[in-house]
Amino acid sequence: MSGALKPVLADLSVGDVIGTRSIEVDRARLVRYAGASGDFNPIHWNDTFAEQVGLPGVIAHGMFTMGAAVALVEDWAGDPGAVVDYQTRFTRPVAVPNPGTATVEVTGTVGVIDADAGTVRIDLTVTFEGARVLGKSQAVVRL
Amino acid sequence: MAINADFAGREYPVNAPYSVGREKVREFAAAVGSTHPVHHDTVAARGAGYPDLIAPPTFAVIVAQRAEAQLVEDPEAGIDFSRVVHADERFTHHRPIVAGDELVTVLHVDSIVERAGLAMVTTRSEIAALATDGTTTPVATVTSTLAVRGGDA
Numbered sequence: 001m002s003g004a005l006k007p008v009l010a011d012l013s014v015g016d017v018i019g020t021r022s023i024e025v026d027r028a029r030l031v032r033y034a035g036a037s038g039d040f041n042p043i044h045w046n047d048t049f050a051e052q053v054g055l056p057g058v059i060a061h062g063m064f065t066m067g068a069a070v071a072l073v074e075d076w077a078g079d080p081g082a083v084v085d086y087q088t089r090f091t092r093p094v095a096v097p098n099p100g101t102a103t104v105e106v107t108g109t110v111g112v113i114d115a116d117a118g119t120v121r122i123d124l125t126v127t128f129e130g131a132r133v134l135g136k137s138q139a140v141v142r143l
Numbered sequence: 144m145a146i147n148a149d150f151a152g153r154e155y156p157v158n159a160p161y162s163v164g165r166e167k168v169r170e171f172a173a174a175v176g177s178t179h180p181v182h183h184d185t186v187a188a189r190g191a192g193y194p195d196l197i198a199p200p201t202f203a204v205i206v207a208q209r210a211e212a213q214l215v216e217d218p219e220a221g222i223d224f225s226r227v228v229h230a231d232e233r234f235t236h237h238r239p240i241v242a243g244d245e246l247v248t249v250l251h252v253d254s255i256v257e258r259a260g261l262a263m264v265t266t267r268s269e270i271a272a273l274a275t276d277g278t279t280t281p282v283a284t285v286t287s288t289l290a291v292r293g294g295d296a
Protein backbone atom coordinates (compact mmCIF):
# COMPACT_ATOMS: atom_id res chain seq x y z
CA MET A 1 0.00 0.00 0.00
CA SER A 2 1.42 3.36 -0.97
CA GLY A 3 0.92 6.17 1.52
CA ALA A 4 -0.07 8.39 -1.40
CA LEU A 5 -3.27 6.39 -1.78
CA LYS A 6 -4.47 7.19 1.72
CA PRO A 7 -7.18 9.83 2.17
CA VAL A 8 -6.16 13.27 3.42
CA LEU A 9 -8.29 14.87 6.11
CA ALA A 10 -8.17 18.35 4.58
CA ASP A 11 -9.56 17.02 1.29
CA LEU A 12 -12.70 15.56 2.89
CA SER A 13 -16.14 17.12 3.31
CA VAL A 14 -19.08 15.96 5.38
CA GLY A 15 -21.42 14.01 3.11
CA ASP A 16 -18.69 12.65 0.84
CA VAL A 17 -19.35 9.03 -0.12
CA ILE A 18 -16.18 6.99 0.45
CA GLY A 19 -17.47 3.94 -1.38
CA THR A 20 -20.07 1.23 -1.67
CA ARG A 21 -19.91 -2.54 -1.45
CA SER A 22 -22.22 -5.54 -1.86
CA ILE A 23 -21.74 -8.46 0.52
CA GLU A 24 -23.00 -11.82 -0.69
CA VAL A 25 -24.03 -14.02 2.24
CA ASP A 26 -24.83 -17.70 1.90
CA ARG A 27 -24.98 -20.50 4.46
CA ALA A 28 -21.36 -21.48 3.83
CA ARG A 29 -20.29 -17.95 4.71
CA LEU A 30 -22.14 -18.18 8.03
CA VAL A 31 -20.58 -21.53 8.87
CA ARG A 32 -17.17 -20.08 8.07
CA TYR A 33 -17.83 -17.07 10.33
CA ALA A 34 -19.12 -19.33 13.11
CA GLY A 35 -15.87 -21.28 13.06
CA ALA A 36 -13.66 -18.21 12.81
CA SER A 37 -15.42 -16.31 15.58
CA GLY A 38 -16.36 -19.20 17.86
CA ASP A 39 -20.02 -18.10 17.82
CA PHE A 40 -21.86 -21.40 17.36
CA ASN A 41 -25.35 -20.19 18.29
CA PRO A 42 -27.60 -22.57 16.27
CA ILE A 43 -29.84 -19.71 15.03
CA HIS A 44 -27.01 -19.09 12.54
CA TRP A 45 -26.95 -22.59 11.03
CA ASN A 46 -29.98 -24.63 12.14
CA ASP A 47 -33.38 -23.73 10.60
CA THR A 48 -35.35 -25.94 12.98
CA PHE A 49 -33.80 -24.29 16.02
CA ALA A 50 -34.20 -20.79 14.53
CA GLU A 51 -37.90 -21.38 13.84
CA GLN A 52 -38.43 -22.75 17.36
CA VAL A 53 -37.23 -19.43 18.81
CA GLY A 54 -39.52 -17.41 16.54
CA LEU A 55 -37.21 -16.52 13.65
CA PRO A 56 -38.15 -17.01 9.98
CA GLY A 57 -35.14 -19.32 9.64
CA VAL A 58 -31.37 -19.05 9.86
CA ILE A 59 -30.14 -15.46 10.21
CA ALA A 60 -26.66 -14.01 9.78
CA HIS A 61 -24.61 -13.22 12.88
CA GLY A 62 -25.01 -9.52 13.57
CA MET A 63 -21.28 -9.54 14.26
CA PHE A 64 -20.66 -11.01 10.79
CA THR A 65 -22.53 -8.12 9.16
CA MET A 66 -20.74 -5.62 11.40
CA GLY A 67 -17.35 -7.12 10.58
CA ALA A 68 -18.00 -7.40 6.85
CA ALA A 69 -19.31 -3.83 6.56
CA VAL A 70 -16.20 -2.22 8.06
CA ALA A 71 -13.89 -3.80 5.47
CA LEU A 72 -15.02 -0.96 3.18
CA VAL A 73 -13.61 1.54 5.69
CA GLU A 74 -10.38 -0.44 6.18
CA ASP A 75 -9.69 -0.42 2.45
CA TRP A 76 -10.59 3.27 2.07
CA ALA A 77 -8.33 4.22 5.01
CA GLY A 78 -5.48 2.19 3.51
CA ASP A 79 -4.59 1.07 7.04
CA PRO A 80 -6.97 -1.16 9.02
CA GLY A 81 -5.14 -0.11 12.19
CA ALA A 82 -6.43 3.44 11.65
CA VAL A 83 -9.98 2.34 12.57
CA VAL A 84 -9.82 3.35 16.24
CA ASP A 85 -13.50 3.09 17.14
CA TYR A 86 -16.41 1.20 15.60
CA GLN A 87 -19.93 0.82 16.91
CA THR A 88 -23.31 -0.35 15.74
CA ARG A 89 -26.80 -1.29 16.82
CA PHE A 90 -28.38 -4.42 15.42
CA THR A 91 -31.79 -3.32 14.18
CA ARG A 92 -33.02 -6.09 11.82
CA PRO A 93 -31.92 -9.64 11.10
CA VAL A 94 -30.53 -10.73 7.73
CA ALA A 95 -32.38 -13.93 6.75
CA VAL A 96 -30.10 -16.17 4.69
CA PRO A 97 -31.89 -18.56 2.31
CA ASN A 98 -30.97 -22.17 1.61
CA PRO A 99 -30.10 -22.53 -1.17
CA GLY A 100 -29.32 -18.99 -2.26
CA THR A 101 -27.70 -15.77 -1.24
CA ALA A 102 -28.69 -12.70 0.75
CA THR A 103 -27.16 -9.49 -0.56
CA VAL A 104 -26.24 -6.81 1.99
CA GLU A 105 -25.49 -3.35 0.60
CA VAL A 106 -22.99 -1.04 2.33
CA THR A 107 -22.45 2.68 1.73
CA GLY A 108 -19.90 4.74 3.68
CA THR A 109 -20.34 8.50 4.10
CA VAL A 110 -18.21 11.10 5.87
CA GLY A 111 -20.27 12.03 8.94
CA VAL A 112 -17.98 14.15 11.12
CA ILE A 113 -14.50 15.62 10.60
CA ASP A 114 -12.48 16.47 13.71
CA ALA A 115 -9.44 18.35 12.47
CA ASP A 116 -8.00 18.84 15.98
CA ALA A 117 -8.11 15.11 16.75
CA GLY A 118 -7.12 14.19 13.19
CA THR A 119 -10.07 11.84 12.89
CA VAL A 120 -13.01 11.36 10.57
CA ARG A 121 -16.22 9.52 11.42
CA ILE A 122 -17.52 7.32 8.63
CA ASP A 123 -21.24 6.56 8.84
CA LEU A 124 -22.20 3.23 7.33
CA THR A 125 -25.59 2.63 5.77
CA VAL A 126 -26.09 -1.13 5.73
CA THR A 127 -29.25 -2.49 4.13
CA PHE A 128 -30.86 -5.81 3.22
CA GLU A 129 -33.95 -5.93 0.98
CA GLY A 130 -34.12 -2.15 1.18
CA ALA A 131 -34.26 -1.91 4.98
CA ARG A 132 -31.45 -0.94 7.36
CA VAL A 133 -30.04 -3.86 9.32
CA LEU A 134 -27.48 -1.85 11.30
CA GLY A 135 -28.25 1.40 13.09
CA LYS A 136 -25.88 4.16 14.21
CA SER A 137 -23.08 2.26 12.49
CA GLN A 138 -20.09 4.56 12.88
CA ALA A 139 -16.37 4.01 12.40
CA VAL A 140 -13.83 6.58 13.57
CA VAL A 141 -10.65 6.64 11.47
CA ARG A 142 -7.44 8.39 12.45
CA LEU A 143 -5.86 9.98 9.38
CA MET B 144 -35.95 -17.56 35.26
CA ALA B 145 -35.67 -13.82 35.80
CA ILE B 146 -32.53 -11.79 35.21
CA ASN B 147 -30.60 -11.24 38.41
CA ALA B 148 -30.15 -7.45 38.53
CA ASP B 149 -27.76 -7.87 41.48
CA PHE B 150 -25.04 -8.62 38.91
CA ALA B 151 -25.05 -4.96 37.78
CA GLY B 152 -21.82 -3.26 38.81
CA ARG B 153 -19.93 -6.52 39.12
CA GLU B 154 -16.27 -6.62 38.09
CA TYR B 155 -14.71 -10.03 37.41
CA PRO B 156 -11.12 -10.99 38.11
CA VAL B 157 -8.76 -10.92 35.14
CA ASN B 158 -9.31 -14.05 33.01
CA ALA B 159 -6.89 -16.54 31.45
CA PRO B 160 -4.86 -15.12 28.53
CA TYR B 161 -6.07 -15.44 24.93
CA SER B 162 -3.14 -16.04 22.57
CA VAL B 163 -3.61 -14.25 19.25
CA GLY B 164 -2.44 -16.63 16.52
CA ARG B 165 -1.40 -15.57 13.04
CA GLU B 166 -3.59 -18.20 11.39
CA LYS B 167 -6.56 -17.13 13.53
CA VAL B 168 -6.10 -13.55 12.34
CA ARG B 169 -6.02 -14.76 8.72
CA GLU B 170 -9.03 -17.04 9.26
CA PHE B 171 -11.14 -14.31 10.87
CA ALA B 172 -10.15 -11.73 8.25
CA ALA B 173 -11.09 -14.14 5.45
CA ALA B 174 -14.42 -14.91 7.13
CA VAL B 175 -15.50 -11.25 7.23
CA GLY B 176 -13.96 -10.42 3.86
CA SER B 177 -11.13 -8.21 5.15
CA THR B 178 -8.64 -8.63 2.32
CA HIS B 179 -6.19 -5.88 3.28
CA PRO B 180 -2.64 -7.36 3.23
CA VAL B 181 -1.79 -6.33 6.83
CA HIS B 182 -4.18 -9.13 7.97
CA HIS B 183 -2.59 -11.78 5.76
CA ASP B 184 0.99 -10.98 4.78
CA THR B 185 3.65 -10.48 7.46
CA VAL B 186 5.91 -8.58 5.06
CA ALA B 187 3.09 -6.13 4.30
CA ALA B 188 2.26 -5.78 7.99
CA ARG B 189 5.86 -5.04 8.93
CA GLY B 190 6.16 -2.68 5.98
CA ALA B 191 3.17 -0.78 7.40
CA GLY B 192 4.99 -0.44 10.73
CA TYR B 193 3.38 -3.30 12.69
CA PRO B 194 5.38 -6.02 14.46
CA ASP B 195 3.21 -8.79 12.90
CA LEU B 196 -0.22 -9.29 11.28
CA ILE B 197 -2.87 -7.03 12.77
CA ALA B 198 -6.42 -8.19 13.42
CA PRO B 199 -9.50 -6.65 11.77
CA PRO B 200 -11.47 -4.11 13.86
CA THR B 201 -14.07 -6.62 15.10
CA PHE B 202 -11.66 -9.48 15.93
CA ALA B 203 -11.80 -8.40 19.59
CA VAL B 204 -15.30 -9.90 19.75
CA ILE B 205 -13.66 -13.33 20.11
CA VAL B 206 -11.77 -12.17 23.18
CA ALA B 207 -14.71 -10.24 24.60
CA GLN B 208 -17.20 -13.09 24.22
CA ARG B 209 -14.91 -15.38 26.18
CA ALA B 210 -14.98 -12.87 28.99
CA GLU B 211 -18.75 -12.33 28.68
CA ALA B 212 -19.28 -16.09 29.05
CA GLN B 213 -18.39 -15.68 32.73
CA LEU B 214 -21.68 -13.79 33.11
CA VAL B 215 -23.84 -15.33 30.38
CA GLU B 216 -23.11 -18.93 31.39
CA ASP B 217 -23.52 -18.33 35.13
CA PRO B 218 -26.88 -19.88 36.13
CA GLU B 219 -27.13 -17.36 38.97
CA ALA B 220 -27.30 -14.51 36.42
CA GLY B 221 -30.54 -15.94 34.97
CA ILE B 222 -29.75 -15.21 31.32
CA ASP B 223 -31.64 -17.64 29.06
CA PHE B 224 -29.48 -17.61 25.93
CA SER B 225 -32.32 -18.85 23.71
CA ARG B 226 -34.08 -15.55 24.50
CA VAL B 227 -31.08 -13.33 23.84
CA VAL B 228 -30.76 -10.88 20.96
CA HIS B 229 -27.58 -8.89 20.40
CA ALA B 230 -28.61 -5.22 20.67
CA ASP B 231 -25.40 -3.29 20.14
CA GLU B 232 -21.61 -3.56 20.08
CA ARG B 233 -18.75 -1.08 20.24
CA PHE B 234 -14.99 -1.49 19.85
CA THR B 235 -12.58 1.19 20.99
CA HIS B 236 -9.02 0.33 20.01
CA HIS B 237 -6.20 1.81 22.06
CA ARG B 238 -3.89 0.04 19.62
CA PRO B 239 -4.47 -2.68 17.01
CA ILE B 240 -4.47 -6.32 18.15
CA VAL B 241 -1.31 -7.96 16.79
CA ALA B 242 -0.55 -11.65 16.18
CA GLY B 243 1.50 -12.85 19.13
CA ASP B 244 -0.42 -10.79 21.69
CA GLU B 245 -1.34 -12.47 24.96
CA LEU B 246 -4.63 -10.77 25.84
CA VAL B 247 -6.19 -10.68 29.28
CA THR B 248 -9.63 -9.27 29.96
CA VAL B 249 -11.45 -7.79 32.91
CA LEU B 250 -15.22 -8.04 32.48
CA HIS B 251 -17.47 -5.35 33.95
CA VAL B 252 -21.26 -5.59 34.11
CA ASP B 253 -22.03 -1.92 33.50
CA SER B 254 -25.82 -2.08 33.73
CA ILE B 255 -28.88 -4.30 33.81
CA VAL B 256 -32.03 -2.40 32.92
CA GLU B 257 -35.44 -4.06 32.84
CA ARG B 258 -38.41 -2.55 31.06
CA ALA B 259 -41.54 -3.90 29.36
CA GLY B 260 -40.57 -7.56 29.56
CA LEU B 261 -37.08 -6.91 28.21
CA ALA B 262 -33.80 -6.86 30.13
CA MET B 263 -30.90 -4.92 28.62
CA VAL B 264 -27.58 -6.26 29.89
CA THR B 265 -24.55 -4.10 29.08
CA THR B 266 -21.05 -5.43 29.62
CA ARG B 267 -17.63 -3.87 29.10
CA SER B 268 -14.54 -5.94 28.41
CA GLU B 269 -11.28 -4.14 29.13
CA ILE B 270 -8.71 -6.03 27.06
CA ALA B 271 -4.99 -5.61 27.73
CA ALA B 272 -1.79 -7.15 26.42
CA LEU B 273 0.19 -9.12 28.98
CA ALA B 274 3.96 -8.75 28.74
CA THR B 275 6.45 -11.42 29.84
CA ASP B 276 7.33 -9.31 32.88
CA GLY B 277 3.67 -9.42 33.96
CA THR B 278 2.83 -5.82 33.11
CA THR B 279 -0.25 -5.02 31.01
CA THR B 280 -0.96 -2.42 28.32
CA PRO B 281 -4.52 -1.42 27.31
CA VAL B 282 -5.45 -2.72 23.84
CA ALA B 283 -9.22 -2.47 23.41
CA THR B 284 -12.49 -1.72 25.19
CA VAL B 285 -15.48 -3.73 23.96
CA THR B 286 -18.97 -2.71 25.04
CA SER B 287 -21.83 -5.09 24.29
CA THR B 288 -25.53 -4.99 25.05
CA LEU B 289 -27.70 -8.10 25.06
CA ALA B 290 -31.49 -7.83 25.04
CA VAL B 291 -33.10 -10.71 26.92
CA ARG B 292 -36.80 -11.32 26.46
CA GLY B 293 -38.68 -12.22 29.61
CA GLY B 294 -40.53 -15.51 30.06
CA ASP B 295 -43.92 -13.94 29.27
CA ALA B 296 -42.81 -11.82 26.31
